[in-house]
Amino acid sequence: MTSSPAALRWLAAVSDDLSTSAKASVLGLVTMPAPLPPAPEGGEPVGSKTVKLRSFADLCGPDLAAAMTPSTVVLQPIGAVEHHGSHLPLATDALVVDAVARAVASEAPDLDMLVLPTLYYGLSTEHVWAPGTVSLSPSTFLALLDDVGASVARTGAKRFAFLNGHGGNTHLLRVAAREIRARYHLYTFVLQAYAPPEHGGPPPDPEEEGLGIHGSLSETSVVLHIRPDLVDMSRAERSVPSWVNRYGYLGFTGGSEFAWLSNDLSPTGVAGDPTLATSDKGEEHFSAAVAHIARVVAEASRFSFPTSTDGGGPVQGDG
Numbered sequence: 001m002t003s004s005p006a007a008l009r010w011l012a013a014v015s016d017d018l019s020t021s022a023k024a025s026v027l028g029l030v031t032m033p034a035p036l037p038p039a040p041e042g043g044e045p046v047g048s049k050t051v052k053l054r055s056f057a058d059l060c061g062p063d064l065a066a067a068m069t070p071s072t073v074v075l076q077p078i079g080a081v082e083h084h085g086s087h088l089p090l091a092t093d094a095l096v097v098d099a100v101a102r103a104v105a106s107e108a109p110d111l112d113m114l115v116l117p118t119l120y121y122g123l124s125t126e127h128v129w130a131p132g133t134v135s136l137s138p139s140t141f142l143a144l145l146d147d148v149g150a151s152v153a154r155t156g157a158k159r160f161a162f163l164n165g166h167g168g169n170t171h172l173l174r175v176a177a178r179e180i181r182a183r184y185h186l187y188t189f190v191l192q193a194y195a196p197p198e199h200g201g202p203p204p205d206p207e208e209e210g211l212g213i214h215g216s217l218s219e220t221s222v223v224l225h226i227r228p229d230l231v232d233m234s235r236a237e238r239s240v241p242s243w244v245n246r247y248g249y250l251g252f253t254g255g256s257e258f259a260w261l262s263n264d265l266s267p268t269g270v271a272g273d274p275t276l277a278t279s280d281k282g283e284e285h286f287s288a289a290v291a292h293i294a295r296v297v298a299e300a301s302r303f304s305f306p307t308s309t310d311g312g313g314p315v316q317g318d319g
């Protein structure tokens, strides 16, 4: 999709300071092909150009094929455009996952990784009751992921990873990853764009009773860190669904789950306490996520099944 000059002029007029990603989300682009931050020394010479080798879409096709090695991980960041309470932007998940992918690319320059344009839309059925949520249907989402997987396989890549920024996407990402593994023989991975406490992330805040999953302290803090201009803390409200903890066996996750819509959890659609959010906490959570994802991508780069003969097989020198 291309945007009309009039629409772009309007956007520029109403928001000079909007980033390219925010403009893309406002204009409803499915993907956001903004460049990654400059690579060290401004990029790598390829032919007569200087390009950022980590950005899949910045390369031309032949250079992409030449850049691909058996250990290259092609990373697909995926977010959502959905209600996040009255204090956070609709594109929160897309903005966060995009920022994590860019930061990993710039802070871990030795990773053998190519980053696809961030996919803004995901599966947000739980938030369609609220205005502004733009959700793909499950069948569209699966078909889209499969098409991207097929396209990645045609590049000669052997490794494909989803970097997910929205919990509601997770179940179908797992389904898609297995289908892509079976159909195209790629090593396929599902990565979550946060660091769990056991892998260097901060522990959950006791004030949220383990229920801070949406528009919460952590998520709000991260957006305060990366895009403070899009957060309105005067509208942040505590909405911790404490009633969930009255059940001993059923929960959001953990084996025995109830299906939920976000307005089943609280009238605001928020689950957590965003009033406790600060930019400093956001920096801590964001840095932990970036460090964690860099380590996971490094592992994905050398991962192999002991008995596989497809999916590229064991990488040379990898035992």
Ligand SMILES: [Zn+2]
Pocket (backbone or CB within 6 Å): 084, 092, 093, 165, 166, 214, 215, 219
């Ligand atoms: Zn979110």
